[in-house]
Amino acid sequence: MLSLSRFAAIAACSLFASCAYSGDSAAADKSPPPAPYAKVSSLVKLPDFIPGLGTLYVDPATLPAGPFLGYDKDGKLSATIYMIPMDALSKGTAWNNLKTGSTQVDSVDIYYNAGHPGVEEPHAHVVLFHDDGARQRLESK
Amino acid sequence: MTSRRSVLLGASLLPLVAGFHAWRAARGGTTAPVVIAMRGTPRGEQVWFEPQGLWVAPGQTIRFVNEDKANVHSATAFHPDLYGRERRIPQTAQPWTSELLLPGEHYEVSLQVPGVYDYYCLPHLAHGMIGRIVVGTPEDVKWTQEDYHRSNRPTGLPGTFPDLNDVLATRRVPPRK
Numbered sequence: 672m673l674s675l676s677r678f679a680a681i682a683a684c685s686l687f688a689s690c691a692y693s694g695d696s697a698a699a700d701k702s703p704p705p706a707p708y709a710k711v712s713s714l715v716k717l718p719d720f721i722p723g724l725g726t727l728y729v730d731p732a733t734l735p736a737g738p739f740l741g742y743d744k745d746g747k748l749s750a751t752i753y754m755i756p757m758d759a760l761s762k763g764t765a766w767n768n769l770k771t772g773s774t775q776v777d778s779v780d781i782y783y784n785a786g787h788p789g790v791e792e793p794h795a796h797v798v799l800f801h802d803d804g805a806r807q808r809l810e811s812k
Numbered sequence: 813m814t815s816r817r818s819v820l821l822g823a824s825l826l827p828l829v830a831g832f833h834a835w836r837a838a839r840g841g842t843t844a845p846v847v848i849a850m851r852g853t854p855r856g857e858q859v860w861f862e863p864q865g866l867w868v869a870p871g872q873t874i875r876f877v878n879e880d881k882a883n884v885h886s887a888t889a890f891h892p893d894l895y896g897r898e899r900r901i902p903q904t905a906q907p908w909t910s911e912l913l914l915p916g917e918h919y920e921v922s923l924q925v926p927g928v929y930d931y932y933c934l935p936h937l938a939h940g941m942i943g944r945i946v947v948g949t950p951e952d953v954k955w956t957q958e959d960y961h962r963s964n965r966p967t968g969l970p971g972t973f974p975d976l977n978d979v980l981a982t983r984r985v986p987p988r989k
Contacts, residue, residue, distance in 0.1 A: 782857060793939055796855070
């Protein structure tokens, strides 16, 4: 399991990455997105493809909120996901000006998640689907 | 609802069952692993062990299987040697952890020391994903007062363990959802 201290180290390192992702949607249309984005399953023990979210990439400096970029099995950007800790939210923490993987958003799902490696505290998933077929592609087995 | 009579009847049969398993283990016989599944809803709103409470004879192999297609889980004993948690297993028992299991992976453990074993899932402790395994019966000489009187709540953490008497009476206690 990746410890919090390891996460902090990765996050700190990524602050000095020379090629920071600007949030330009064109750069992230196909996987893999440019550095400092990294595949989540390479950072923590999680499946490569998570049903409903796809293959996830994140800039470790933006944890826990993200954005996480979700790709379908053909490598097409399909969703942007934010993971918002419930406890911090209830205590007044705000996350503003979060970047999106694409400016095109077809629909949004918001739901509770009990936690997983990387974002272990109970949190909310905010999922922006970028086209009308994205949801189905990300659910594919 | 379980009646007091059935609780007593169930508990009274346990020494016979435990004795059979112990005899079989001593003879070198094998019994199939007893499975505890790690499960969750597809989007991860709820996660749990199934069953949450389990009774086994000493030496019985227990297999934890991650049946959750979208999440990883662990089965980790409450013990100071593992992530500094309080000890909630018998004093002479070895602590154990599966570490994180991907979907479809499994981990086996055989608990030899009679008593009450409480465990949790590493990434879901804050959500209260916890379970209890009872090994042997209160008649076992190795049971201690600590086993009889272990609380049903982990200190400072969410979740509730199945009551010892319920586990002894029914052998399998389903999770609270």
